[in-house]
Structures are given as C-alpha cells and as structure tokens.
Amino acid sequence: MKKAMLFIVIFASLYIASGMSSVGAEEPDSPTAVISNHHAALRNFTAGAVTQGELDQILAAGVRAPSAGNRQPWHFTVVRNPALANQIVSNMPDGNILIVISASGDGKTNGREILDCALATQSIYLAAQALGLGSRIYTGPMDTINQRFKADLGLPNGYGAVSLVRIGRVLPGIDAVSAASSRKSLDSIVNYK
Ligand SMILES: Cc1cc2nc3c(=O)[nH]c(=O)nc-3n(C[C@H](O)[C@H](O)[C@H](O)COP(=O)(O)O)c2cc1C
Incomplete structure (x- = not known):
C-alpha cells in the first residue's frame, strides 16, 4: 500500500x-x-516541397501582423533557389525555403521597426506550424545577408534583413509539444502587483 x-x-x-x-x-x-x-523550433526538416497554397497562407499571416501606427515596415523575400538558400542556412534538404523579413534602414532599423518585424516573423513561424510544416526563426545569418546577399535576394533599396524563417516539411512522429525545449517556470518570471 x-x-x-x-x-x-x-x-x-x-x-x-x-x-x-x-x-x-x-x-x-x-x-x-x-x-x-504550435511552438517548437524543430530541426527534423526533411525533403519535400512547400506548396504555393501553403506559402500564400503563411505570407497572409505575416502581412496581418500588428505594427506600430499600422506602418507595416516589413518586406518579405521568399527564397526558393536552393543554391542561394544554402549559402544562408547550410545543409537544407530539398524543398526547404527561407522567408527573409527586412525593413527600411539598411539593417540599422530602429527598435520600433524591429519589434514590428519580430511580430511578422512570429506570425509566419506559427502559421507554418499550424499548417503542419516545420519552421525555425534565425537571426544568426543577418550580418552575412546584409553584407553579402542583399542584391542576390533583391531586397528593396535601403532595406536590411532583420530575421528569417526557415520552412519545410518535417519527418513524421515528432510533434511540437513533445519535442519543444523546456521553458522557465512561470513562478520565476512573472510577478503580480
Ligand atoms: C529571435 C530568434 C533568433 C533565433 N536565431 C537562431 C539562429 O540563428 N540559429 C538557430 O539555430 N536557431 C535560432 N533560433 C531558434 C531558437 O534557438 C529556439 O527557438 C529556441 O532554442 C527554443 O527552441 P524551441 O522553440 O524548439 O523550444 C532563434 C529564435 C529566435 C526567437
């Protein structure tokens, strides 16, 4: 007993x-x-195309993101060319795509524009996962993009990359809930007054 x-x-x-x-x-x-x-930056990407229909829904979610004064300072660049995409994020399986989120300011955007772009980034990231795709946010490659790839990516004049979201098909059997990394406990990060 x-x-x-x-x-x-x-x-x-x-x-x-x-x-x-x-x-x-x-x-x-x-x-x-x-x-x-729908919230895990999984790494179990596999080969397979992201359809235009899926992409349209993901981009529509990005464009619906809120922004300060509704200024919508972002531009979205869909990178489907594998040679170009792999120079930005290495070892991507066929069919993985990148969506680069950029804003005016040549990469030296002010805090408000970065926050707006971050919200669009999050909407794109979550929309992809809501469709059953894998997605991961990256800011690591931003210096490389802004120093070397702005022309190749066709960013609008005077724009700089703020973030990118990688999107692709994922291997079955791993879901966002079971694969997500742990988070701080609410007790340790929330206070009430
Ligand atoms: C603003 C931001 C930038 C990130 N940059 C990178 C990156 O450059 N490379 C990378 O592998 N992951 C990057 N990530 C993914 C995080 O490492 C990941 O979301 C975090 O470890 C939590 O993992 P989980 O969402 O799977 O639980 C980034 C995430 C965010 C929100």
Missing part, C-alpha cells in the same frame, strides 16, 4: 513538473492552445 502511494506521489509530481516547464501545458481545447502547442 505504502509503495503504491509513493508511486502515485512520484508520478503526480513528474506530471505537474512537466506541465510547468514545457510548452503544451494547456488543455488541448483552451483558447491559447493553438499558440502554445
């Missing part, structure tokens, strides 16, 4: 702890589950 109780206590503690520290803690039907559960 004592052993059974101990087992139940350990199991319940592990269950609660896992819910506190990882995404997907919400009930599947909760209004926020659509955001929390």
Whole structure:
C-alpha cells in the first residue's frame, strides 16, 4: 500500500513538473492552445516541397501582423533557389525555403521597426506550424545577408534583413509539444502587483 502511494506521489509530481516547464501545458481545447502547442523550433526538416497554397497562407499571416501606427515596415523575400538558400542556412534538404523579413534602414532599423518585424516573423513561424510544416526563426545569418546577399535576394533599396524563417516539411512522429525545449517556470518570471 505504502509503495503504491509513493508511486502515485512520484508520478503526480513528474506530471505537474512537466506541465510547468514545457510548452503544451494547456488543455488541448483552451483558447491559447493553438499558440502554445504550435511552438517548437524543430530541426527534423526533411525533403519535400512547400506548396504555393501553403506559402500564400503563411505570407497572409505575416502581412496581418500588428505594427506600430499600422506602418507595416516589413518586406518579405521568399527564397526558393536552393543554391542561394544554402549559402544562408547550410545543409537544407530539398524543398526547404527561407522567408527573409527586412525593413527600411539598411539593417540599422530602429527598435520600433524591429519589434514590428519580430511580430511578422512570429506570425509566419506559427502559421507554418499550424499548417503542419516545420519552421525555425534565425537571426544568426543577418550580418552575412546584409553584407553579402542583399542584391542576390533583391531586397528593396535601403532595406536590411532583420530575421528569417526557415520552412519545410518535417519527418513524421515528432510533434511540437513533445519535442519543444523546456521553458522557465512561470513562478520565476512573472510577478503580480
Ligand atoms: C529571435 C530568434 C533568433 C533565433 N536565431 C537562431 C539562429 O540563428 N540559429 C538557430 O539555430 N536557431 C535560432 N533560433 C531558434 C531558437 O534557438 C529556439 O527557438 C529556441 O532554442 C527554443 O527552441 P524551441 O522553440 O524548439 O523550444 C532563434 C529564435 C529566435 C526567437
């Protein structure tokens, strides 16, 4: 009996702890589950085309992002050319694409424009995952893009890249909830006054 109780206590503690520290803690039907559960920068990309229909929906989500004063300072560049895409993010399987988000200011955009572009980036990232695709945000290659690839990418004059989202098909069997990395507990980052 004592052993059974101990087992139940350990199991319940592990269950609660896992819910506190990882995404997907919400009930599947909760209004926020659509955001929390589609939220992992998976690396299990595989070959396969992203269709134009999917791309249209993803770009529509990006363009609907909110921006300060509704200025919509962003420009989206879809990179489908594998030779060019692989110079920016290496070892991409066939069919993976990049969407480069840029804004005026030659890469020296002010904080407000960067925040606006970040929101568009997030919308693109989540829309791809909502369609069952993999997506990952990158800012690491921004210096390379802004120093070497602005012309190849056809960025508008005076624009600089702020971020990019890689999108592609993913191997089955790994879902965003189980594969997501852990997050800080709410207790450690939220205060109430
Ligand atoms: C602003 C931003 C920039 C990022 N830049 C890179 C990057 O350059 N290279 C990379 O591999 N991942 C990059 N990531 C992905 C993060 O490392 C990833 O989202 C984080 O580790 C959490 O992983 P998870 O969402 O799968 O739980 C970036 C994410 C964000 C939000």
